[in-house]
Each structure stands twice: as C-alpha cells, then as structure tokens.
Amino acid sequence: MKVKMMKVLAMMLVGMFIFTACTAQAPAAPPAEEPAPAEEPATGEEVAEEGWVPEKDVEFVIPFGAGGGSDVFARKIIEIITKNNMAPVNFVATNKPGGSGVVGYTYMNGKGESNYIMATTSSSFYSQPLTGNSPLDIIDDFSFVAHLAKDPSLFAANKGLGYTTLEEVVEYVKANPRALKYGGTGNVSDDAILMYMINELAGIELVYVPYDSGADVLAAILGGHIDVCAISPSEGGEHLESGALVPLAVSSDDRVEILPDVPTFLELGYDITHQQSRGVVMNAGTPEEVLDYYSDLFQQVSETDEWKEFLDSNVMGDVFYDNEEYVEFNAELTEKYKKFMEMIERNQ
Amino acid sequence: METLLQNLSLGFSVLANPIVLLYAFGGVLSGVVIGALPGLGPSVGIAVLLPLTYGMEPSAGIILLAGIYYGAMYGGSITAILINTPGDSAAVMTTLDGYPLTLKGQAGKALGMAAYSSVMGGTVSVVAFMLFAPIIAGYALVFGSSEYFALMILGLTSIAGMTGDSPSKGFLAAFIGLFISLIGLDLVTGVQRYVFGNVHLFSGIDFIPVAMGLFGIAEIISDKGDTKLDVDKESLRFRNLFPSKQEWKECLPHIGRGTGLGFFVGMLPGAGATIASFLSYSMAKKVSKRGDEFGTGVLEGVAAPESANNAASMGAMVPMLTLGVPGSGSTAIMMGALMMLGITPGPSLFMKEAEVAWSLVASMYIGNIFLLFLGILGLPIFVRVLKVKAPILNSVVLAFILIGSYALENSMFTVGITIFFGVIGYFMKKLKVPAAPMILAIVLGYLTESNLRQALIIADGSIIGVITKPISAVILIIAVIMAFGTPITEMIKRKVSAQ
Numbered sequence A: 001m002k003v004k005m006m007k008v009l010a011m012m013l014v015g016m017f018i019f020t021a022c023t024a025q026a027p028a029a030p031p032a033e034e035p036a037p038a039e040e041p042a043t044g045e046e047v048a049e050e051g052w053v054p055e056k057d058v059e060f061v062i063p064f065g066a067g068g069g070s071d072v073f074a075r076k077i078i079e080i081i082t083k084n085n086m087a088p089v090n091f092v093a094t095n096k097p098g099g100s101g102v103v104g105y106t107y108m109n110g111k112g113e114s115n116y117i118m119a120t121t122s123s124s125f126y127s128q129p130l131t132g133n134s135p136l137d138i139i140d141d142f143s144f145v146a147h148l149a150k151d152p153s154l155f156a157a158n159k160g161l162g163y164t165t166l167e168e169v170v171e172y173v174k175a176n177p178r179a180l181k182y183g184g185t186g187n188v189s190d191d192a193i194l195m196y197m198i199n200e201l202a203g204i205e206l207v208y209v210p211y212d213s214g215a216d217v218l219a220a221i222l223g224g225h226i227d228v229c230a231i232s233p234s235e236g237g238e239h240l241e242s243g244a245l246v247p248l249a250v251s252s253d254d255r256v257e258i259l260p261d262v263p264t265f266l267e268l269g270y271d272i273t274h275q276q277s278r279g280v281v282m283n284a285g286t287p288e289e290v291l292d293y294y295s296d297l298f299q300q301v302s303e304t305d306e307w308k309e310f311l312d313s314n315v316m317g318d319v320f321y322d323n324e325e326y327v328e329f330n331a332e333l334t335e336k337y338k339k340f341m342e343m344i345e346r347n348q
Numbered sequence B: 001m002e003t004l005l006q007n008l009s010l011g012f013s014v015l016a017n018p019i020v021l022l023y024a025f026g027g028v029l030s031g032v033v034i035g036a037l038p039g040l041g042p043s044v045g046i047a048v049l050l051p052l053t054y055g056m057e058p059s060a061g062i063i064l065l066a067g068i069y070y071g072a073m074y075g076g077s078i079t080a081i082l083i084n085t086p087g088d089s090a091a092v093m094t095t096l097d098g099y100p101l102t103l104k105g106q107a108g109k110a111l112g113m114a115a116y117s118s119v120m121g122g123t124v125s126v127v128a129f130m131l132f133a134p135i136i137a138g139y140a141l142v143f144g145s146s147e148y149f150a151l152m153i154l155g156l157t158s159i160a161g162m163t164g165d166s167p168s169k170g171f172l173a174a175f176i177g178l179f180i181s182l183i184g185l186d187l188v189t190g191v192q193r194y195v196f197g198n199v200h201l202f203s204g205i206d207f208i209p210v211a212m213g214l215f216g217i218a219e220i221i222s223d224k225g226d227t228k229l230d231v232d233k234e235s236l237r238f239r240n241l242f243p244s245k246q247e248w249k250e251c252l253p254h255i256g257r258g259t260g261l262g263f264f265v266g267m268l269p270g271a272g273a274t275i276a277s278f279l280s281y282s283m284a285k286k287v288s289k290r291g292d293e294f295g296t297g298v299l300e301g302v303a304a305p306e307s308a309n310n311a312a313s314m315g316a317m318v319p320m321l322t323l324g325v326p327g328s329g330s331t332a333i334m335m336g337a338l339m340m341l342g343i344t345p346g347p348s349l350f351m352k353e354a355e356v357a358w359s360l361v362a363s364m365y366i367g368n369i370f371l372l373f374l375g376i377l378g379l380p381i382f383v384r385v386l387k388v389k390a391p392i393l394n395s396v397v398l399a400f401i402l403i404g405s406y407a408l409e410n411s412m413f414t415v416g417i418t419i420f421f422g423v424i425g426y427f428m429k430k431l432k433v434p435a436a437p438m439i440l441a442i443v444l445g446y447l448t449e450s451n452l453r454q455a456l457i458i459a460d461g462s463i464i465g466v467i468t469k470p471i472s473a474v475i476l477i478i479a480v481i482m483a484f485g486t487p488i489t490e491m492i493k494r495k496v497s498a499q
Helices: A002-033 A069-083 A099-110 A124-130 A166-175 A190-202 A214-222 A233-242 A288-303 A305-313 A323-347 B002-015 B018-036 B042-053 B058-083 B089-103 B107-140 B145-162 B167-182 B207-222 B245-267 B272-287 B300-315 B317-323 B329-340 B354-377 B379-387 B390-409 B412-430 B436-458 B463-467 B470-498
Strands: A058-062 A091-095 A117-120 A142-151 A154-158 A181-185 A207-211 A228-231 A245-250 A276-283 A317-321
Touching (some): A058 A069, A058 A099, A069 A142, A069 A276, A099 A117, A099 A124, A099 A276, A124 A323, A142 A288, A142 A323, A154 A214, A154 A233, A166 A190, A166 A245, A181 A190, A181 A214, A190 A207, A190 A228, A207 A214, A214 A228, A214 A233, A233 A245, A276 A323, A288 A305, A288 A317, A305 A317, A317 A323, B002 B018, B002 B107, B002 B354, B018 B042, B018 B058, B018 B354, B042 B058, B058 B089, B058 B107, B058 B300, B058 B354, B089 B107, B089 B207, B089 B272, B089 B300, B089 B436, B107 B245, B107 B300, B107 B354, B107 B379, B145 B436, B145 B470, B207 B390, B245 B317, B272 B436, B317 B329, B317 B354, B354 B379, B390 B412, B436 B463, B463 B470
Parallel strands (some): A058 A117, A181 A207, A181 A228
Antiparallel strands (some): A117 A276, A142 A276, A142 A317, A154 A228, A154 A245
C-alpha cells in the first residue's frame, strides 16, 4: 500500500517537473524563434559590407545588477539588434555589478585589446575615476563607440512644503539657510552635483542627504522626512500626477514631454543643464574600422521606432553621437565632472 | 465589501485561463526548488527567471514571479531543516530548531510544520493584503530614517536571544559582523574603508556569500559523514507530517503572532522577511513557556519564523504595488519586472490596472494552495535527497553553493568570499561561536549606520533629535526592555530574595 502511494507520488512529481519544464520553455521560445516582423529591411550586414564585420559573439558588459537603469538600457539595445537581425553575431549581456561600476570596467579592461567586448556608461563612469575610486582613466583607458541617450533629473518638492515654484524655494532657503533637506541617490552622484550647482548659482544652502536608491529617496520625500529631492521624471510619474510631489524644474536643455508644464532651469534663469550620459565604450586601442562598424550598428538601433518608444517611456533624451563626436563630447563632459567633483569636495 | 468581491472575481476570472494557472503553478514549483538550493533565495530566483516573462501578458508575468517569490520563501526552509543550510537569509532562523529536530529524527514533523505555518502565514496575509493594503500603506511612509534606525536597533537586540550557551561568544560574533558591515565606501563621504584598494570591496561584502560560507560550506567541511544524514525514514511518512493536537496547540499562537509581525515588518520598506523571521523567533522564545528549550529542536521554533517570513513576503508587496516603493530586494526586482512589462506600480495601480492587481491577489490564494500540496506531496522527493551518501550529497551541495555564489555577481570574487567564510565558519563551529548573530549584524549593520547618518543630517547633527521622535522613542524603549529586561528583573529578584 505504502509502496503504491510512493509510486503515485513519484509519478505526480515527475509530471510536475515536466509541467514546469514546459512552462519554463514556452515563454522563452517566442522571442528567440520569432523571425521578428522586420519593421525595417535588415540592412545591418549590407551597410558595413566592405568594412570590418564581427565573426564571433560580442560580450556586452553591464557594470550594474539586473533590473537597474543600465541593465534595462543595455538589454533593450540587444533586443533591438536581435529582433531586427542587425548583426551577424549575438550580443551577450553580462552583469558585473560592484564598486559603482568600477568592477565592470576593470573586468573589461582586464580582457585587453579585444574587438568583442564593450560596456555601457552612466554617471559613475565619470565620478568614480575622478574621486580616486577607480584605477582606470576616463580618456586614456577607453575607446568611444556611440552615445545613445541622456537622462534628465527632476527637482521636486514635497507637497507639504507649500511651494510651487523654484523661486519660492530659493527665497525661503535664503531666509533660512540649511533649513531644507535635499535627498538624492549616492554621495558623489548626478543628484549631488545638481544640488551643489543650485546652491552655487542661487547662492543658497540646501543640505544633501544621500540615499541608496531612487526608491528610498521617493519614500523619504513622500513621508515628509526630506523637503526637496532629485529624481528621474519616470520614477516620480505617479506621485506628480497625484500631486504628492510638486515638480519645480528639470535639468534638460528643453522641457520633457511628459511634464510639459515644468520649466527647465535655463528658462528660470539658472545656467544648469546636467543630465546623465548613456553610451557604449570599448577598451583603448580598438581599431578605427571596428569602432565604425559598431557605431553604425548603434545608429541603426537609435533610429528604430522601438528605441524611440523605449526612450519616451523612460523619459530619456534621444541624443546620438557617433564614435568621433562621442570622443569630443566625452572630453567636454570629463572636464565638467572634474569641476563638479571639486565643487562637492569643497562642500563636504 | 461588494466592490471588493467584484474585484476579486475579476481577478479569479483571469485565473480561469488554464495557461495562467499553469504559470502560477510553475512559478510556485520552481520557486520551491530554487529556494531549496543553498544560498539561492527569492531575489536570485526572480532575477534568474525574469527573462521568462519577456513577451508575456503582464498579469501572467507578475503571477509567475509572485509564485517564485513565495515558493522560494518556503523552499528555503527545506534545506534549512534537513541539512542545516538555509536557502536564503530569511530561513536562517529556521535552522536553529529545524535542524536539531532532524537530528532528533523528527524531520518530517519539522518540514510539515514549516509548510503549514508558511501557508497559514501566507494565506492570512493575503486577506490582510486585500483588505488593508491601501490603508496600511499610508503608514509605511511615516517611517523615516530615524524610525528605521530605531527599528534596526530593535533587530540588533534580538542577538541577545541567539547567543546560545555563551553570551560573550554571541556578541563576539555580532561585533565581527558589525565590523564586516563597515567594509566598503562610506555612504556619506565616499571614503574607502578597509578595502585596501580592491574594487570588489567598494560596495561592501554582501551577506549572501557570507551566509552560504558560514552555514553551507562550514557544515560540509565539519561533516564527518557519520550520522547526520541518516534521517529516520519513519518520521517522514506521510502520516508523520501532521503534528499532533498538542503540538498544534503549542504552535498556533506563534503562527498567529508571527503572521501579524511578519506582515507588518514586511510592509516597512527595507525591513523584509529576514528581519521579520529574526524578530518572530526571538519573540516566540520570549513568550513561549519552554523558551529555554529553543535551539534544541522545538516545533514552535520552526513555526514562528516560517509563518513570519511568508507573511512578510506578502507584506512587502503592499508598499511596492500601492506606492511604487519596494520593501525588499526581491520586490525591487519584481517592480523592475513590472515596469518592463509596461505596468508602473503606484497609488493608481489598483484603479488603472485593476485586472493585473486583482489577478495577482487571486493568484496568491491559489498559489498558497499549490504551496501546501507541494510542501506535503513533494516532500518524499526532497527527502530522497537524504538517502544519497554524504560525500555525494556534500559535493553536489558544494557545487550548488559555489554556482550560486558565482551567479550573485557573475564574479569569482564572491566565490572566494564564500570559501573564505566557509573556513571561518568551520573554526567558529569548532570554537562554538554561533554564526547567526554575525549574519544578523552584517545585514543590520549597514542599515543601522546609513539610517542613523541620514537621520543625523536631517536632524542637523543632533542625536537627541533622532531618538526623541515619537515612533523612534517607543521602538527604542521596546529594544531596551528586550535587551535588558531579563537581567534587570533577575537582579531585582535576587535583591528581593536577599532581603
């Protein structure tokens, strides 16, 4: 009797495992097998016909964990390339989190000169080397492939503060220095830079409170524990609609589409445009023709409707620079970050 | 009430689709399997299986992920009880009494109780989730840095209940843990602390590889291959998975308390299932009549943390779904997944995406029933594992631990950390220094420090301002009572009797 029952149980379990095996495969299959209704003719291979063409799979290093901004960004690029058959090889994502991106970049650097490894950039690409927390040099240790997007920041206030414009907040802090607490992510980050820029240009003194993540900043400001904050417009979305968060200004060059009524700092008379730059880099010494190939590839990606939808839904600015423009832009941005770091150091 | 039922039936109508039901079942099953692997907890499970949801209907995707989440929460207890290796940090407390029960030949009863208390904690919490989610979530935000700081201190005082025979050894382990939590870049100033230029240490030492080393590897090294794996087969017979009437009577109050505590703690952003199970266990130890026997293999010691961690996993979804503020690592990954599926969690989720939200609630009822079936019917398979010879099982487990630690960050460095702490754990075992306080201190140390420093900046550097906020003050007083209550009452008693 007992043996019989064991057998029945064993059978059921085998059934369960097969069940899961099927469920596990079913959803994974479509994206892989589906030939993708090519929205555009797959031109990838033809365009680069006489130049260099990759012959093996490319490792795409994401220097942050799964689910973060860099991860979503990189995986979208790969998805678009795969879906539209833009390249003859696969792009394989590798998450190498740690040390605010430093682990990922040193991992890539350790592979030496290679035409088959690249990494995404974000603001820590600049801040970590400049604060002495990375052994790598921003300009000398990398080749620049393509710049794809910029993330604006939103300067917002808690509803309970009762102010609806940047000017009101500035006036209040002028009268009450250090009275308002400003929450942001990380200690040497775009959020911190934005606050010190506001402090310097408006001649006021906001106090910086560093949190671990944008979600923590959001919880703190919604709970009224801090007064003002920097968040990404997409993170703030729901709370801006409900009125719990009052948007004051955005850090982009032009107004953001989802917040048409929120002015830029420039409009308000403050010379502040600071956005997180997102691009793709390779190791130093990568041959020009290889960079040309990848730069073209990413340009094709940036021209797809899927990419534009992705940028819109994440409130990122569509800013493409090819490999040559990116080198110049990087040099400028590095100088800018150097200045910011000095500013933060002076204030600490 | 009527709209509630309407909403719920909307949710169940989505589940009427057999494919969706299959996703729910598949999620729970793979969750249990992943949770049972040493070191792999809900967050790793969700992260690894996340790609499966690409291209799915949002409601199907979230149902699958939620299934993995609470399935893994239960799965963690299986290895905790059978081989003293917690599947994830939330199952650490389950090892304290679960494994001694296995040694006593009562593994079946322990596993059965773990399943029942998980399912009860989960089911009751779904009801609470449904009824109170929008209301309670409003209070989650009342907790700011100073309140969290107080909560973390309360968590740290539970070390007092975990010290085993020698309090000094327990606190020694806790202080080593606090030291480890200091390694990395300073959150406020970015100064390097104890990293010696090693970039892998910049973001600190994650407690998961430490836990895998201290619990898993140390266990394997010190295993002499003798009696440990010879579980009494008779105790695992189907019939023996049901605790006796007397045992139910003892455990039910702990399950009730654990569920309430777990749900509440889970809702607080950043607290989560680990802290819920720590608190629930130490509360059960305080409250129980045979509190002294905790740690030697009492069933209540399994029921309390297991009900709490499953309740907390439900609680953690409240702030994530209603406010867009995730309460734990796992819910943070789930939120990322939701956004990838085109759904933004937030106050209007239950209005704008009612179908998704309510089908998730409905799936949690069904998922808990699946969990119960798997917990009871699937056990013989898990127990089969025990019949494998120790050297074979140990090498398989070791392989899983090493793969798991590599998968955390795709890095050999975490594998090194795991092995390093495995060796440390071996010596701690030999010297009878308990490992649990060290893990708790690593988990709480960082949170205590960062919350305190944020609170201090907000209070303009005044510690008085931090600890006198009403909620912080109340929590801190409770912490003091928990830490010093017993020694002080004993001192008074001694004085009284001396007179």
